[in-house]
Amino acid sequence: MSIPILKERDVLIACIQTAVTDDELIELRDMLAATIGKSRSRGVVIDVGALDVLDSFATRTLRGIAYTAKLRGAPTVVVGIQPDVAIAMVQLGLTLEDIPTALDLEDGIELLRRRKRS
Amino acid sequence: MTDGEASVAIARERDIVVARQKGRELAASAGFGATDQTLIATAISEVARNIVVYAGSGEVLIRIVSEGARRGVLVVASDRGPGIADTSLAMRDGYSTAKSLGVGLPGARRLMDDFTLESEIGRGTTVTMRKWVR
Numbered sequence: 601m602s603i604p605i606l607k608e609r610d611v612l613i614a615c616i617q618t619a620v621t622d623d624e625l626i627e628l629r630d631m632l633a634a635t636i637g638k639s640r641s642r643g644v645v646i647d648v649g650a651l652d653v654l655d656s657f658a659t660r661t662l663r664g665i666a667y668t669a670k671l672r673g674a675p676t677v678v679v680g681i682q683p684d685v686a687i688a689m690v691q692l693g694l695t696l697e698d699i700p701t702a703l704d705l706e707d708g709i710e711l712l713r714r715r716k717r718s
Numbered sequence: 719m720t721d722g723e724a725s726v727a728i729a730r731e732r733d734i735v736v737a738r739q740k741g742r743e744l745a746a747s748a749g750f751g752a753t754d755q756t757l758i759a760t761a762i763s764e765v766a767r768n769i770v771v772y773a774g775s776g777e778v779l780i781r782i783v784s785e786g787a788r789r790g791v792l793v794v795a796s797d798r799g800p801g802i803a804d805t806s807l808a809m810r811d812g813y814s815t816a817k818s819l820g821v822g823l824p825g826a827r828r829l830m831d832d833f834t835l836e837s838e839i840g841r842g843t844t845v846t847m848r849k850w851v852r
Contacts, residue, residue, distance in 0.1 A: 619735045652756065653738055655763040656821045657771075684756035692760060692825035693811060 603628045605635055611709055612636065612674065615647040625661040629668050636672040643712035644669045647705055649680025659694045666699045675715065677701065679708035722747070722782035726766075728797075729775040734766040737778040741793065748782045748789050749851045758791060758849055761829040764822045765795035765845045773799020773843065783848065790831070790850035798842040805835050 603624055606613040612635060614628055632644060646665065648654065654662070666676035679702045681689070689695075702708040724740040726733060738759040745755040762778060769776035776797025783792045802808045811824045823845070827833035830847040837843040 619732070621731045621735075623731070652742070653759050653763050655760055655767060656825060657767050682756075684753045685760075687753055688756050688760040688829065691757065691828050692764070693821045693828070694825070 602631070605631055607639055607641070608709065610640070610642040611712055612639065612641045612644045613647065613705065613709075614644070615649075616651060618650050618652065620651070620658070622657060622661055625658070625665065629661075629665040632665060632674075633668050633672055636669060636674045641674050642716060643709075644674050644676040645705060645708040645712065646676060646678050647680045647708075648678060648685075649682065649704070651685065652682065654681070654685050654689055654694070656692065656694055659689070659696070663696060663699060666696070675700070675712060677708040677711050679704055724780045726778045726780075727775070728766050728769045728778055728795075731770060734763055734770060737766045737780070738762045741778075741780050741791070744780050744782055745791050745849075748791050750791070750849075754849065754851075757829045758793070761826040761847060761849075762793055762795075764826040764829075765793070765847070768822055768843075768845075769795060769797045769799070772802075773797035776842075785850075788850050790848050793830075793847050794844065796842065796844040801839040801841055802835070802837040802843055803839060805837050808837075809835060 603614050603616055669676045677700045702711050726737040726740055741762040742755045742759045745758045766778050779794040781792045783790050809824050830849045833847045835845050
């Protein structure tokens with residue numbers, strides 16, 4: 601089961617589902633890297649709202665996806681980190697470093713559009 | 719096996735998801751709130767992931783435990799993998815030999831109340847951790 605990539609004007613959107621595996625995340629990274637070029641996208645939003653756990657491996661993979669997309673010219677925003685997941689990530693010592701985050705899909709797209717204008 | 723216990727064989731990534739879902743269910747029935755359920759599920763995810771990455775296969779046992787009036791969950795993650803040469807190094811933040819962020823074991827310790835790591839080269843590794851309902 602691969603993660604679908606949706607297109608909203610010049611932004612690509614990927615919604616990650618609950619029981620995602622690392623292999624699917626790696627497939628998403630590869631698909632995004634290619635799709636950014638094909639669709640000439642200027643940004644990516646990754647929605648992790650369905651995830652009830654973000655452990656260190658998933659976080660590392662997520663960072664890899666965001667950096668890959670950024671190198672392809674499409675800054676990435678991670679949206680939808682659940683309250684308990686955020687608390688657990690901090691206790692675990694995990695960060696997304698300089699990857700921007702937003703509350704939800706709408707805010708994420710808004711953030712990308714604002715950045716592009718400035 | 720009783721209602722308050724689950725044993726999950728760990729061999730593939732999918733099993734990690736099963737283990738943390740079982741952990742969440744048992745944590746809920748032990749009386750943990752939503753945030754603590756997530757902390758426990760995350761700690762289980764880390765130790766189960768270590769089994770897949772370093773040992774290939776193993777087992778995660780989750781059990782509701784009580785001590786006097788307090789209730790909690792016990793998680794035992796065991797494998798017969800290569801073992802860890804330096805367990806104190808493995809517990810240090812930022813130390814990693816594989817594709818991780820080096821926060822797995824020390825991070826799991828921070829999520830739980832007690833945490834012990836026993837390992838013997840060539841015989842395997844056992845992580846035992848507990849969290850109590852506050």
